[in-house]
Amino acid sequence: MGDAIARALSQSYHTTYCEVIIMNREQLTQQNRRLVQKLLLIIGGMFCFGFALVPLYDVFCEFTGLNGRNTIKAEQQSQSIDSSRVVRLQLTTSVSPGMPWQFKPNQHYIDVHPGENKVVKFSAKNLSGQAIVGQAIPSVSPGLAGLYLNKTECFCFNQQPLAGGESVEMGLVFFISPDIPEHISTLTLSYTLFNVTDVTEAESHNLQAAL
Amino acid sequence: MNTATTTPEQHGAEHHDHKPKGLMRWVLTTNHKDIGSLYLGFSFLMFLIGGAMAMVIRAELYQPGLQIVEPNFFNQMTTVHGLIMVFGAVMPAFTGLANWLIPMMIGAPDMALPRMNNWSFWILPMAFSILLASLFMEGGGPNFGWTFYAPLSTTYSPDSTALFVFAVHIMGISSILGAINVVVTIVNMRAPGMTYMKMPLFVWTWLITAFLLIAVMPVLAATVTMVLTDKYFGTSFFAAAGGGDPVLFQHIFWFFGHPEVYIMILPSFGIISAIIPTFSRKKLFGYSSMVYATASIALLSFLVWAHHMFTTGMPVAAELFFMYCTMLISVPTGVKVFNWVATMWRGSLTFEVPMLFAIAFIVLFTIGGFSGLMLAITPVDFQYHDTYFVVAHFHYVLVTGAIFSIMAAAYYWLPKWTGHMYHEGLGKLHFWASLISVNILFFPMHFLGLAGMPRRVPDYALQFADFNQLVSIGGFAFGLSQLIFLVVVIKCARGGKPAPAKPWEGAEGLEWEMPSPAPYHSHTTPPIVK
Numbered sequence: 180m181g182d183a184i185a186r187a188l189s190q191s192y193h194t195t196y197c198e199v200i201i202m203n204r205e206q207l208t209q210q211n212r213r214l215v216q217k218l219l220l221i222i223g224g225m226f227c228f229g230f231a232l233v234p235l236y237d238v239f240c241e242f243t244g245l246n247g248r249n250t251i252k253a254e255q256q257s258q259s260i261d262s263s264r265v266v267r268l269q270l271t272t273s274v275s276p277g278m279p280w281q282f283k284p285n286q287h288y289i290d291v292h293p294g295e296n297k298v299v300k301f302s303a304k305n306l307s308g309q310a311i312v313g314q315a316i317p318s319v320s321p322g323l324a325g326l327y328l329n330k331t332e333c334f335c336f337n338q339q340p341l342a343g344g345e346s347v348e349m350g351l352v353f354f355i356s357p358d359i360p361e362h363i364s365t366l367t368l369s370y371t372l373f374n375v376t377d378v379t380e381a382e383s384h385n386l387q388a389a390l
Numbered sequence: 391m392n393t394a395t396t397t398p399e400q401h402g403a404e405h406h407d408h409k410p411k412g413l414m415r416w417v418l419t420t421n422h423k424d425i426g427s428l429y430l431g432f433s434f435l436m437f438l439i440g441g442a443m444a445m446v447i448r449a450e451l452y453q454p455g456l457q458i459v460e461p462n463f464f465n466q467m468t469t470v471h472g473l474i475m476v477f478g479a480v481m482p483a484f485t486g487l488a489n490w491l492i493p494m495m496i497g498a499p500d501m502a503l504p505r506m507n508n509w510s511f512w513i514l515p516m517a518f519s520i521l522l523a524s525l526f527m528e529g530g531g532p533n534f535g536w537t538f539y540a541p542l543s544t545t546y547s548p549d550s551t552a553l554f555v556f557a558v559h560i561m562g563i564s565s566i567l568g569a570i571n572v573v574v575t576i577v578n579m580r581a582p583g584m585t586y587m588k589m590p591l592f593v594w595t596w597l598i599t600a601f602l603l604i605a606v607m608p609v610l611a612a613t614v615t616m617v618l619t620d621k622y623f624g625t626s627f628f629a630a631a632g633g634g635d636p637v638l639f640q641h642i643f644w645f646f647g648h649p650e651v652y653i654m655i656l657p658s659f660g661i662i663s664a665i666i667p668t669f670s671r672k673k674l675f676g677y678s679s680m681v682y683a684t685a686s687i688a689l690l691s692f693l694v695w696a697h698h699m700f701t702t703g704m705p706v707a708a709e710l711f712f713m714y715c716t717m718l719i720s721v722p723t724g725v726k727v728f729n730w731v732a733t734m735w736r737g738s739l740t741f742e743v744p745m746l747f748a749i750a751f752i753v754l755f756t757i758g759g760f761s762g763l764m765l766a767i768t769p770v771d772f773q774y775h776d777t778y779f780v781v782a783h784f785h786y787v788l789v790t791g792a793i794f795s796i797m798a799a800a801y802y803w804l805p806k807w808t809g810h811m812y813h814e815g816l817g818k819l820h821f822w823a824s825l826i827s828v829n830i831l832f833f834p835m836h837f838l839g840l841a842g843m844p845r846r847v848p849d850y851a852l853q854f855a856d857f858n859q860l861v862s863i864g865g866f867a868f869g870l871s872q873l874i875f876l877v878v879v880i881k882c883a884r885g886g887k888p889a890p891a892k893p894w895e896g897a898e899g900l901e902w903e904m905p906s907p908a909p910y911h912s913h914t915t916p917p918i919v920k
Contacts, residue, residue: 211502211574218570222608229612229642233627236638275631316630322705373631377624 243323252336253329253354260294261357267291268328268355269367270299278374279307280341282315285348293357296331301370303339304346312340314375320367327359328366338375417512420504421910422489427807428511429486430800434876436478436518437793441869443471448865451858454850464848465533466525472536476654477561478518480788483796484657485510485568488596490807492572494901494908495590497581497917502574510567517560524553535846537647540628540639544620555618562607569603572596581900583919587678590899592660594681598688599656602649605692610646613639637702644695652691654788656684658755658795659726662748664899665802666730669745670737671896676729683722690719700771709768716766720759727756742894743817747798750825751791758786761836776846779839785832797824797875804882805889809907812882820878823871830864 268291270284285300305311315335319325330336334349341347355366410418419425446467450458459467489507493500501507525531527550534542543551576589576597586594616627617639626632628639659680667674674680696704696712704712730752739745761783765771774780797820804812834857839845843854850858892902900917901908 207578210578214574214577215503215570218573218604221604222566224608225605226608226612229609229646230616232609232642232645233616233634233638236635236641240635314631320703322703371630373629375631 252333253331256296256331256354258294259357260292262292264293265290266293266355266359266363267365268299268353269365270301271367271369272301272372273369274372275374278311278313278372280305280311280313280372281346282313282370282372291355293327293355293359296352296354299351299353301334301349301351302346303341303349303372305341305343308343310340310342310376311374312338312376313372314338315370315372318369318371320369321363324359324363324366327356327363328368329354329356335370418508420500420508422493422501422504422507422912423807423908423910425501425507425511426486426488426490429482429489429514432511432514433479433481433483433486434879436474436482437872439522440471440474440479441872443467443474444865445869447471448862450848451850452862453859454852454855456849459848461848462530462533465535465846466531468846469532469535469538470521470525473521473532473558474518475788476536476650477558477565478514480654480792480796481565482514484596484599484654485565487592487657487661487796487799487803488568488572491803491901492575492593492596493579494806494904494912495593495899496576496579496584497900497913497919498575498579499911499913499916501571502579503571506567507571510564510571513560514564517557517564520553520560521557524550524557527553537643538614538617539643540617540620540636543617544628547621551621552618555614558614559611562611565603566607569600569607572600573604576600581913581916581919587681588919590660591663591674591677591680591684592657595656595660595663595684598684599653602653602656602688602691606646606649606653609642610650613642613646616642637699640699640702641695644698645692647698648695649688649691651784651787652687654792655755656688658751658792659684661795661799661802662730662751663726665744665748665798666733666752667898668802668894668896669740669742669748670734671739672733672737674729675732675735676725679725680729683725686722687719690715690722694719697766697771700768701775713766713768717763720763723759727752727759742801743812743814743821744798744802746818746821746825747794747801750821751794751798754786754790754794754828758783758791761786774839776844777839778835778843778845781845782832782835782839785835789832790828794824797821800875800879802894803901804879805893806901806904806906806908808883808886809889810882810884810886811889811893812878813886816874816878816881820871820874823874824868827864827867827871831861831868832864834861834864 267288269288270286272282272284274280274282281302281304283302285302289297289299291297303313317333317335319328330351330353332350332352334351339347339349416424416428419428446459447464450456450464489501492498521531527548529548529550531548531550532538532543532554534547538547538554543554576593580589589597616625619625620627620629620634626634628634628636630636663674663680693715694712696708697716700709700712734749741749761779765774765780765783801812801817804810838854838857838861841854843850889906891905893906894902900913900919903917904912
């Protein structure tokens with residue numbers, strides 16, 4: 180097996196340098212150049228792979244529901260209601276450090292039947308004197324439960340601008356898929372509010388597209 | 391290994407030795423031995439600078455409370471100590487050894503790409519000047535740990551972060567160029583008859599290391615580039631506010647980072663596999679299993695990155711996958727340790743300094759391996775994560791592992807490099823001083839970690855005071871012991887008992903067929919390997 184690996188490794192480069200020197204020094208240079216080119220190709224490929232990990236990670240998280248990222252808008256309303264079960268959705272919020280906003284859910288939890296469409300409200304207030312644009316980022320725990328929390332309308336799909344001192348009530352329309360596994364009886368939906376005032380229009384459009 | 395030279399070339403020593411004199415010899419050199427010496431000298435300088443930073447850290451931790459430095463400066467010290475030791479001391483030392491030894495070992499006249507070789511060394515001092523200069527900028531140097539996790543390195547990092555990014559880019563380019571050179575040399579420049587399965591293990595381990603470097607250094611470059619654009623150009627790769635994810639940073643970083651830790655240990659395995667047979671006067675036990683074990687470690691290294699991230703909230707299935715894969719690595723590593731011990735079994739052992747360091751490597755690296763196995767167990771990792779237990783673990787594998795093997799290599803090949811024997815008494819003093827102090831330095835860290843002391847803190851709770859004092863004393867002693875090594879090397883370079891071509895009775899390999907000191911140009915006529 181060792182020789183098989185060795186042969187595979189050396190297939191096109193089995194001529195050793197001194198045999199080549201006897202024949203032609205140019206040829207060794209050529210051989211070296213070809214190998215360097217191949218290695219450079221791998222290096223370029225791996226550099227791109229580093230960046231490719233970003234979309235791959237997003238796709239992976241979206242498919243598997245890992246990481247509790249719950250940023251996708253549900254296409255349609257719920258079809259059927261499973262009234263034999265009750266699932267509790269806990270709501271929690273935080274504001275990123277240094278952002279002068281108050282941000283709270285109007286209720287701390289809500290009990291729902293899987294499949295039932297429900298509305299919950301959140302209140303935000305800009306405590307500063309200046310206009311600030313906020314963006315809420317959701318996260319669901321346990322991570323895999325994020326697959327079953329469907330949002331048909333959410334303030335987190337859009338940025339929220341508030342003038343100084345202004346306050347607003349923001350709504351979330353959601354349902355929990357009836358096929359949610361038996362062992363999940365409580366979900367936590369957390370929102371973190373970020374200051375995106377400085378984020379440019381173009382980037383914000385990209386973000387919208389991504390969501 | 392069945393290498394024997396039928397045409398030992400000795401004539402090169404006299405009339406091929408003309409080389410430019412003075413400083414420009416070193417700036418313009420394309421000679422693999424000169425560049426090897428430059429790498430080794432540079433890495434020792436970095437070892438002393440990084441070591442001085444470790445002394446600052448240990449001085450601050452000698453007592454609880456803040457005595458000597460500000461917390462922010464302390465964080466800069468832990469960060470830059472790590473960066474310098476990883477990218478400035480260990481990696482260039484291995485590249486230096488590769489430059490010196492690979493052409494001699496495979497019967498080549500020089501490295502395949504000598505001009506690129508010159509550049510891959512000379513951009514290193516530029517990188518580290520930039521990194522060290524960033525410490526003197528307003529707001530200080532990098533203070534986010536050598537792992538530069540986002541958002542510490544993006545949202546909360548000092549203004550000098552661009553310098554850090556640029557320095558890491560240059561270090562990466564240097565490593566990549568070095569790796570290309572090693573691959574091309576080994577693949578295209580072997581002497582006739584030097585088949586892959588006859589190559590010394592140091593050459594094999596370096597070939598595999600070079601492929602690891604080629605695969606992961608570009609990923610590191612991509613990571614720092616994303617940090618750069620996140621911080622300065624408004625992208626959101628790692629910022630949740632813009633749709634990114636800070637956990638993604640850890641995935642990408644450790645996809646580079648875990649193969650990186652094997653980059654820092656695989657060449658050690660090659661060194662130890664050269665030294666143990668020599669001083670046991672026996673052939674290496676299980677040569678081909680060593681080659682396969684090295685290759686399997688390299689392949690597995692791409693499947694274990696998330697064991698650094700057990701506490702980030704991964705699902706159980708992923709934690710189990712990474713836990714089992716990590717534990718699997720102990721199988722090929724165990725094969726290696728077993729082979730070394732089996733090589734020594736019933737050998738006629740002598741205990742010259744290289745052998746002492748090699749035996750210490752086997753014992754202490756295995757301790758580091760075992761603490762690694764403990765950390766691999768997901769449920770207990772929740773307790774050990776980010777404590778001094780982790781610090782103890784990776785210093786056992788990197789200091790008593792990688793650095794001890796580099797020391798062993800230096801003592802083993804110094805007679806070949808300089809043409810003089812080193813001072814055996816001073817060498818032994820260096821070994822015993824290092825061995826005792828390094829264990830006083832790192833062993834109590836296990837207990838500190840198990841008791842719950844977090845890493846990267848400038849101050850700690852009172853109950854950790856006694857062990858920390860002990861650790862600091864060990865640290866100062868270990869730091870001072872390395873100055874003995876400096877004395878040994880300088881003494882050996884300047885003079886001493888002349889070394890024969892093969893100073894070690896049991897040594898095998900093409901490098902010992904050349905005179906000592908090795909002529910400026912190796913193997914000008916290729917040796918024939920049977």
